[in-house]
Amino acid sequence: MPPRIGVVGGGQLARMLLPPAARLGLSLVFLARPGDAVAAVWPDVVEGEPDADGLRRLAERVDVLTVEHELVDLDTMRALEAEGLPVRPSAATLQTATDKVRQREVLGAAGVPVAPWVLATTVAEIAAFGDAHGWPLVCKRPRGGYDGRGVWMVDDLDAAAAVVEEVGGEPLLLEPKLALTRELAVLVARRPGGQTAVYDPVETVQVDAMCREVLQPPRVAPDVVRRARDIGQLVADTIGSVGMLSVELFVGRPPGSGHAGTDEVLLNELAARPHNAGHVTIEGALTSQFENHLRAVADLPLGATTSRGPAAMVNVVGGQVDPADRLAATLARVPAAAVHLYGKDYRPGRKLGHVTAVGDDVEAARVVAERAADLLTAAAAEEV
Numbered sequence: 001m002p003p004r005i006g007v008v009g010g011g012q013l014a015r016m017l018l019p020p021a022a023r024l025g026l027s028l029v030f031l032a033r034p035g036d037a038v039a040a041v042w043p044d045v046v047e048g049e050p051d052a053d054g055l056r057r058l059a060e061r062v063d064v065l066t067v068e069h070e071l072v073d074l075d076t077m078r079a080l081e082a083e084g085l086p087v088r089p090s091a092a093t094l095q096t097a098t099d100k101v102r103q104r105e106v107l108g109a110a111g112v113p114v115a116p117w118v119l120a121t122t123v124a125e126i127a128a129f130g131d132a133h134g135w136p137l138v139c140k141r142p143r144g145g146y147d148g149r150g151v152w153m154v155d156d157l158d159a160a161a162a163v164v165e166e167v168g169g170e171p172l173l174l175e176p177k178l179a180l181t182r183e184l185a186v187l188v189a190r191r192p193g194g195q196t197a198v199y200d201p202v203e204t205v206q207v208d209a210m211c212r213e214v215l216q217p218p219r220v221a222p223d224v225v226r227r228a229r230d231i232g233q234l235v236a237d238t239i240g241s242v243g244m245l246s247v248e249l250f251v252g253r254p255p256g257s258g259h260a261g262t263d264e265v266l267l268n269e270l271a272a273r274p275h276n277a278g279h280v281t282i283e284g285a286l287t288s289q290f291e292n293h294l295r296a297v298a299d300l301p302l303g304a305t306t307s308r309g310p311a312a313m314v315n316v317v318g319g320q321v322d323p324a325d326r327l328a329a330t331l332a333r334v335p336a337a338a339v340h341l342y343g344k345d346y347r348p349g350r351k352l353g354h355v356t357a358v359g360d361d362v363e364a365a366r367v368v369a370e371r372a373a374d375l376l377t378a379a380a381a382e383e384v
């Protein structure tokens with residue numbers, strides 16, 4: 001009998017666990033807030049925050065705990081683990097996956113390539129790093145950032161001073177601003193015993209430091225794909241992840257190497273859960289990241305990660321209208337697109353859904369997915 005799974009969080013990632021859970025007959029209970037995306041479509045919800053009280057109320061109802069976001073009370077997760085409740089991924093994995101400094105320490109030591117970095121709290125320290133590694137540079141909050149919030153491109157000392165003031169003297173992770181040719185993500189499913197299934201790496205396209213599109217296969221050389229897969233496997237084994245892990249990677253030339261340089265593949269950051277970069281696996285792989293997350297957390301055999309062929313995923317970000325009001329027009333005009341709306345309250349700049357298309361080649365798929373995403377956010381349906 002598979003275990004009853006408690007999921008901390010009720011956003012779109014939680015909601016996308018439901019179709020495979022229903023198909024496999026798995027029983028899920030969510031810890032969510034009343035307006036969350038999952039609450040409207042699933043009866044088994046514990047209302048609460050991911051704090052000690054909420055986590056303990058969820059834990060009472062289930063045999064194993066997992067997360068759909070990382071902003072959870074890790075002390076309570078650790079305590080529940082110590083009391084014998086399986087927590088997948090473990091509190092230790094979550095701690096590494098939520099800390100960009102720890103990721104670089106732990107994974108750099110294990111042989112994962114990372115860009116030069118340092119922790120800094122003062123403008124003088126930022127100046128010293130910029131002088132050693134070049135300007136512009138990137139300042140990041142080590143914890144709690146998402147969708148580019150907590151990442152600043154810093155051109156000069158004035159900009160550095162503004163960031164130091166904004167974070168109130170908290171330590172910042174510094175990195176050179178890399179000349180990126182591409183960004184990739186490798187998704188890895190891993191079971192408690194260590195069985196892994198690695199997905200074919202995908203390309204992520206960011207706009208304003210927020211993921212906008214995902215392309216499968218990525219537009220990089222086969223050697224880069226191989227290195228990305230190897231890094232994904234190494235990261236999963238090093239941090240002992242259980243469930244889905246997304247490893248975000250930079251691809252770029254080292255500074256000063258010109259056209260002669262070969263592409264380096266470097267760590268960006270991790271997410272120890274299903275991830276936006278993996279939405280394309282719903283239509284684009286034999287087993288989706290959501291199904292493999294559930295299988296891994298329930299300690300069931302993993303499904304094949306084989307790609308079904310070229311595919312493109314485009315996020316639907318709130319613009320001037322609610323995409324739900326454009327649903328009929330979009331479905332009528334782009335019948336080949338797989339439209340996903342999360343049922344979240346409309347707000348400009350918020351991820352409200354995504355569209356995936358599969359095709360003969362990635363550019364053809366991209367045209368279809370972009371057209372549907374444009375229609376869903378067009379001020380007037382006739383405009384696109």
Ligand SMILES: Nc1ncnc2c1ncn2[C@@H]1O[C@H](COP(=O)(O)OP(=O)(O)OP(=O)(O)O)[C@@H](O)[C@H]1O
Pocket residue numbers: 115138140145146147148149150151175176177178179180183206209210211248268269
């Ligand atoms: N050192 C760097 N050089 C160049 N670009 C960078 C660098 N660090 C970050 N970026 C850009 O900023 C984006 C966001 O950075 P990061 O992934 O650390 O932020 P996040 O807000 O935690 O992520 P997410 O958007 O995945 O939630 C990267 O995908 C990349 O496009």
Ligand SMILES: [Mg+2]
Pocket residue numbers: 248268269
């Ligand atoms: Mg990122």
